[in-house]
Amino acid sequence: MSAKTSADRAAWIQEFIRGFVEESTENSLRNPSSEKAFTIPLVGFSRGDDPLYESYKDHVGPFYMTPWEVFTLTFRDFGVKASELTVISWILPQTDATKADNRKKTRFPSERWARARVFGEQVNVKLREHVVSMLKFEGYQAVAPIVTPQFSIRISPRYGLASTWSERHAAYASGLGTFGLCDGLITAVGKAMRTGSVVARMKIPPTKRPYSDHREYCLFFSKGICGKCISRCPAGAITEAGKDKSLCFAHLFPATVEYVKSHYGFDGYACGLCQTGVPCESKIPTAEDVQPD
Numbered sequence: 001m002s003a004k005t006s007a008d009r010a011a012w013i014q015e016f017i018r019g020f021v022e023e024s025t026e027n028s029l030r031n032p033s034s035e036k037a038f039t040i041p042l043v044g045f046s047r048g049d050d051p052l053y054e055s056y057k058d059h060v061g062p063f064y065m066t067p068w069e070v071f072t073l074t075f076r077d078f079g080v081k082a083s084e085l086t087v088i089s090w091i092l093p094q095t096d097a098t099k100a101d102n103r104k105k106t107r108f109p110s111e112r113w114a115r116a117r118v119f120g121e122q123v124n125v126k127l128r129e130h131v132v133s134m135l136k137f138e139g140y141q142a143v144a145p146i147v148t149p150q151f152s153i154r155i156s157p158r159y160g161l162a163s164t165w166s167e168r169h170a171a172y173a174s175g176l177g178t179f180g181l182c183d184g185l186i187t188a189v190g191k192a193m194r195t196g197s198v199v200a201r202m203k204i205p206p207t208k209r210p211y212s213d214h215r216e217y218c219l220f221f222s223k224g225i226c227g228k229c230i231s232r233c234p235a236g237a238i239t240e241a242g243k244d245k246s247l248c249f250a251h252l253f254p255a256t257v258e259y260v261k262s263h264y265g266f267d268g269y270a271c272g273l274c275q276t277g278v279p280c281e282s283k284i285p286t287a288e289d290v291q292p293d
């Protein structure tokens with residue numbers, strides 16, 4: 001398939017990602033009935049020279065990679081301009097069954113949620129690989145930042161544990177959502193999702209960001225109400241001051257790892273209680289979505 005104009009290229013990539021999620025047998029929770037891990041994805045695009053990427057570096061730390069740095073470190077082509085690059089970002093929504101199961105949980109994740117965290121992320125990795133391969137086949141250089149050797153976890157002076165690339169921040173830049181009190185990204189299909197991205201040497205019109213503030217969709221920040229994710233967290237990691245990553249981490253490791261292994265029989269950590277059973281689980285919430293306690 002060839003794609004001539006930038007609009008063609010956007011539609012072509014959206015169709016490719018959607019096709020993978022809807023048709024590939026790789027999109028599986030790997031349970032006995034091979035249920036799909038994710039439903040219909042959202043796809044957005046942002047420019048490689050979007051100033052937001054430099055601002056992330058300013059906020060998080062000098063180790064945070066811009067799209068240009070990811071690209072040039074991969075291809076050793078320092079002549080490429082940031083404006084020649086596009087960040088392709090996607091949202092993989094959890095299924096209704098996965099969300100319904102995790103909604104009932106109060107301390108440890110449901111089996112479906114744990115499968116979506118472990119095997120679903122493997123689906124996400126496959127999707128990154130397929131997008132990169134497809135683009136390469138069509139003559140475009142592309143790389144998935146989180147599968148590069150440069151991807152690592154560091155300590156940010158301002159935010160503590162932080163990675164050298166954030167899929168959620170790429171999605172925010174690509175018009176796909178804004179951040180909630182619990183740090184999750186609230187998208188048009190809610191916060192119960194996984195996200196991924198690829199940096200490609202191609203021009204595509206950026207997706208319009210339908211928000212002016214990075215916390216616009218969270219009711220706590222926009223209206224001073226809700227805070228439902230606070231009581232959903234079994235670790236006390238979420239307060240009105242935001243999420244304490246170290247408390248979250250201390251619950252994930254080793255408690256959820258042991259739980260997943262002993263109850264579901266596979267290796268991996270998972271939680272996601274703050275992503276389910278909350279007004280922003282499956283949509284951009286409104287005040288009417290907040291149930292009284």
Ligand code: SF4
Pocket residue numbers: 179180181182217218219220221225226227228229230278279280285
């Ligand atoms: S549950 Fe409420 S306070 Fe928490 S992120 Fe969602 S909208 Fe914001």
Ligand code: SF4
Pocket residue numbers: 182232233234235236237238243247248249251252271272273274275
């Ligand atoms: S992932 Fe779990 S432990 Fe971490 S903040 Fe969310 S609910 Fe709390």
